[in-house]
Structures are given as structure tokens and as C-alpha cells.
Amino acid sequence: MSTLKAVRGTRDLLPPETELWNRVEETARRVFARYNFGEIRTPIFEDTSLFARSVGEETDIVSKEMYTWEDRARAQSEKAQSLTLRPENTAGVVRAYIEHKLGDKGLLQKLFYIGPQFRRERPQKGRYRQFWQIGAEVIGPPSAGSESPLRDAEVLEMLASFLNELGIKDWKLTLNSVGSASDRPRYIAALREALKDKAPKMCVDCQRRAETNPLRVLDCKVPEDQPIIEALPKIAEYLDDDSKTHFAAVCAALDACGVPYEVNPRLVRGLDYYTRTTFEFSHGGLGAQNALLGGGRYDGLSEAIGGPKAPGIGFAIGEDRLILTLQAQAEAAPGGLADAYVAPLGEAMNAPALELARELRRTGLRIELGDGSFRLKKSFEVGNKLASRIVLFGEDEQKSGILTVKDFATGEQVKVARADLIHHLRG
């Protein structure tokens, strides 16, 4: 019988790596809090139609990557409901926004989330079937200023601060506008038209993309295709005046606060709900999955799933990829040594040693407690791996109240009165 393993594309996160995960999440919470974001936690599964209607029926995510099942019917007369493990979190947040009438307060809602998402793709480095996203959404009625380009710039500036504070080096922000809900179809139609006679001269992938998803042709990396792509219609030429001024205002605000970026007219995002501003922060050294985070504006999403007009902008950070990047930067893991290893000498000292450890731990010291059945040599060996100092605690020490403390780094050994132990270990 084969032993059970974590299923394909999923994995266990173990110490000390989990320490990094906590650091990432703490940093996100701290930074987002400065911008007055509040946390939202939505269910891990939702009605399938939520994703079909928001992300888009024709996208890869919805058409082939979702974990979907028929829930048991609650009554004989009822038909089974189709449920899906969330492949992303924006749809759930907007659903919650609508369901709880958050827009009725007349204010902008600023919400962030941290949690697992699920997509059934072929696993690879930086791509998992259960992966974690840290994301945020700024959404509200237009009267609250939800369409303002200032919001876009503020979110981008927040992300830059987050990455910098985390210590991510050499990130790159790429920016584009895919136009309003009406610009986009006009542009796609023009692209299809232009591709009619160009596509046959391009690579096989592009020939297919020209049919299935013309925007993707812009992403092609085949060198021979580049001149053809350059000559294709540009999205910028199809933006209406509102979209143009909106995008210009986003850029101007970023310039003003010194956030570096690059406009890439070819940056297209795969989710149907994106309008106007789209962006991506990328990082080399992640292989084929170089996108650290992505996001954009979704002015029509709420209405698409039956809600009020509620434009918004948001992003999702690939936490797994962020961790990989931090690990690659090899900031020499701090190690995580305890302050002291308390070594009971003899099993009779185990119970008194637990009490001593308790006393020390209550003051916030990080203590490893050994085992009285260990020979002294073994206590030293184990202690040396786990802590920066060892505290010997045998019957002599218990009687006299004078403990022996040895510093592993210096080899220095001293006698310390039990009453002074906390002070000594602090120093």
C-alpha cells in the first residue's frame, strides 16, 4: 500500500519557512492598516455562477481550471447546487459588498484579504493548485469617488511601499489601460480584423490566439512575430477621452510621488472584468511565473453580477511567489535559536525543570526544555543546536540555588543565582 501524500499541486508549509509567511502577512497587515483597509474573510467556496459571471465564461480559469462539484440537494424537490472552490477572491469580495449593501454607506470600502485560492493547473515552481493570495479592493458608489484615478495611484503606491518594506529588490511595475467596457470590445474587433491576413504569417500559437483570444497575441514572445505585432492597432488608439484622461491622471500621480513604472500597451490581463487601469509587479528569477502580483480596475463587475454600480480597483499578490523571491534573495535565515536550553540532570529533575522553564518563559524568554534522561554530553549537543546558552539544573543546583550557565558562542561558563537567572539570560 502506498503511503498517503499531499495531493498534487498542494504542499505542507513547515518551519522555519512558516516564519517567512508570517513576516509577509504581518507586513501586509501593517502597511494596509496605514491606508485604513479593513480585513474581509469570504467563504472558500461559492456558487459556481459567481465566477462564471465575473471572471468570464470563456477564460481559462472558468472553462478548465475550477474545482467544481454538485452539492447534495437539500430536499427532494430541490435541485443540486453547483459549488466551486474559489479560483480568486475579487468575485467573492464584490458579492459580499453587494450582499451586505456596503455601498449604501456612501463611502468607499477598502477591504483586504489573505487566503488560499484553488486552480487546477499543471503544477510548477511558483504555481500550485492551492496557492495563497494577499489582495485588496477599493470599491464604492461613484459618488464616493470610486472611479477617481487617485485611487488607482494610491493602491499602486501602497504596493510599492509594501514590497519595499518587505525587502523585495528589483521589482518592476508595468502599467496599461485596457479601456472602458465599451472601448475594449471595439478594440478587440479591430484586432480581429487586422489579424485576418496577418495571423497566417505568425507562429502557430498566435494563429490559435487570433481565433480564441486576440488580446493574447500581443503577449507573444516569438522574435519573428514582433514586427507584425508592432504594426497591429494599439489599445491606446481606441481609448475614449475619459479613459485617456483617467490613465494620464494615474501616471501623473505616480510621477508626483516617485513610484517608478513602465507603460506597456501590450499588458493585457486574462480576467474579463478588468477595465481601464491594469497592472503587474514582476520580478526576474521566478522563471516562467514572473508575475508577483497583478490587478486592475473593474468598473462594471458589480453590475455584471446583479449589484449596484460600484466601480473598483484591486490586486492580488501571489504569496507563494513572494516567498520564493524572498528565499532567492537569501537573506540568510536568522536561525531561530532559543535564549536558553534548560537541561535537567537526571529524570528526577524533569518536573522541577519544567517549573523553572515556566518561570523563565513567563518573562518572555524563549526556552527549550531538555530531558533528564539525556546524558550530560547529549544535553550539550542538543542544546548547542537549539539555543545560545545552556542552563544546567541538577540536584546540586536545586539545593544550592546556584545554577550553571554556559554560553555556547563564547564557551564562557558562570554560576548564577536562580534569582538572577532572568536578568542574566536577558543580557
Add this chain to the structure above:
RNA sequence: GCGGCUAUAGUUCAGCGGCAGAACGCCUGACUGUGGCUCAGGAUGUCGUGGGUUCGAUCCCCACUAGCCGCCCCA
């Protein structure tokens, strides 16, 4: 979903159609209340799983599973 590479000790990896190997780590001792350095000794294991070829398979063949890389796509 498609293509390629890979799977041997706790870890990193050699290896060969005929007794399963190294380094590091681990255990024991030199040193019975003193770690690191040194020295001596010891144990590593369903050779990913299931079939096939063969007198004999860890090795060759097939399938499966998993990981990595690329494609697609995305975080």
C-alpha cells in the same frame, strides 16, 4: 491540457543485468557533570508504485504517480 527531464539512506547525490555506495547528518565510545575540533567504531534503504523481459532487474521495456523545466495561462 501538451512536450521534455528526473525519482537510490534523514539530506545532497554517485552507481551497476549478479552482496546497495559516498559525503554530510545520526548513534556509540575515547571523555561516568561539559558541546563545537579530532580520532575509533556503528546503523542507515520496500533503489517512487505496479506490471513485463530475464536464470537473475535498483539497472532494460511499459504503465501509473510525483517533482522540476518549457508551452498554455495566471498570482
